[in-house]
Amino acid sequence: MQSPLSSRTARIGIAGTQLIFEDLGCIFREQPIEDYGIDAHVEFIEKEQATGKLIALQIKSGDSWFKEKNGNNIIFRGNNEHLEYWQNHSLPVIVVLYKHSERTAYWQAVNNNTVQRTKQGWKLLIPLDRKVNFQALEQLKKWSQKIISPREYTELSLQDKSHGQAKRYAAHILLNREFTKDDIIQVIKDLTNKLKNREYYINKQREERWRNTQAHVIWIYLYLSPEDCHRANWICMTQWISKKLSPAPIQLDGETIDGDIVVKWNEDCQERSRISRLYELPKEKFLDLMMKLADPIREIVTQIENVINQYNSGEIDEARYMSLMSSFESQVTKLYFEATDMGSAPLECRDLSQQFQNLAAITHNLVLPFSDHGLKTWDKAARKNLVQMYLRDYHKELQKFDFEFEKIN
Known part of the structure; x- marks a missing residue:
């Protein structure tokens, strides 16, 4: 049975990189089941304790990856599908080029600061002095540390949309952290309950009409970035209507949560953001x-x-x-x-x-x-x-x- 050269080269790269990281005292976990652009996870150890701080690795091996250079940099080019996957990954992603003849691995982080867009796609410059070794270990650890905002979200604007028949608010909210869909739903529930009792009014007439009255209608628009807010590119919009309001206004078409909140998800939000950035x-x-x-x-x-x-x-x-x-x-x-x-x-x-x-x-x-x-x-x-x-x-x-x-x- 034949063993393809490309497969053996890839295995050498993964095995060689694993040996380097384990010699540095890290936990190396290969991700062998499906090739989605991540070959392994590395977890860092401090005082003989696993820290839960991880990075994701895309590992490439073979002389062909070292042919294109620019001064003291190796030029790495990949496909747009992998780049989008890496940039949306929950872990920081680094590209590792393993040179078997030197038993050496070179690395570069994948982010907006390092990726350079080209007419044909994109490229990543990997400095020849950026090797996976003890000197690089502290910097690699820094890549694994997430700085988390103390606030889950920021209220960008609150608009009084009330009229004579109903007290109504529209809130535009910037999410400050990474959220799962379930997390976002919980934020929506909490925000809706808080907004029900807000006392913001655009003028004295509305304040006199609706002071100390619970809101009848609440709309919430959630955004992933200030740029998305400017473009009205929300990740989801929601609507809550009080059962006391009659006649009820036209209801939003979407998923119903908590019995009376409707959520409309914008599945194209991230793709629109990507295109806008271009x-x-x-x-x-x-x-x-x-x-x-x-x-x-x-x-x-x-x-x-x-x-x-x-x-x-x-x-x-x-x-x-x-x-x-x-x-x-x-x-x-x-x-x-x-x-x-x-x-x-x-x-x-x-x-x-x-x-x-x-x-x-x-x-x-x-x-x-x-x-x-x-x-x-x-x-x-x-x-x-x-x-x-x-x-x-x-x-x-x-x-x-x-x-x-x-x-x-």
């Missing part, structure tokens, strides 16, 4: 692209105002005015479409990005009366009124834009 720009890139559009917009509006003043004072005639404004329309339309196709702003620039989009849209509105469609739609008097209105709006939005820009610096 298009998110770093701060410096976003600001560079934005200012390359914002500065020309300012310059063009200044020119538009000069042309309007010249037209109103009689320095230029109607034909010249219309020709210049039509030229501005084509320039602004080009800038406007570029502004809407910049990519996603980082979280700290989201308010600035929104304000820049508002500024670009108002500027586009300013010249729309001079587009082919605008010339057919509005007469001379209507165009004049629209231009005056949008110029006022432009200067208001420009002040807001400058304010948001100062906030992030």
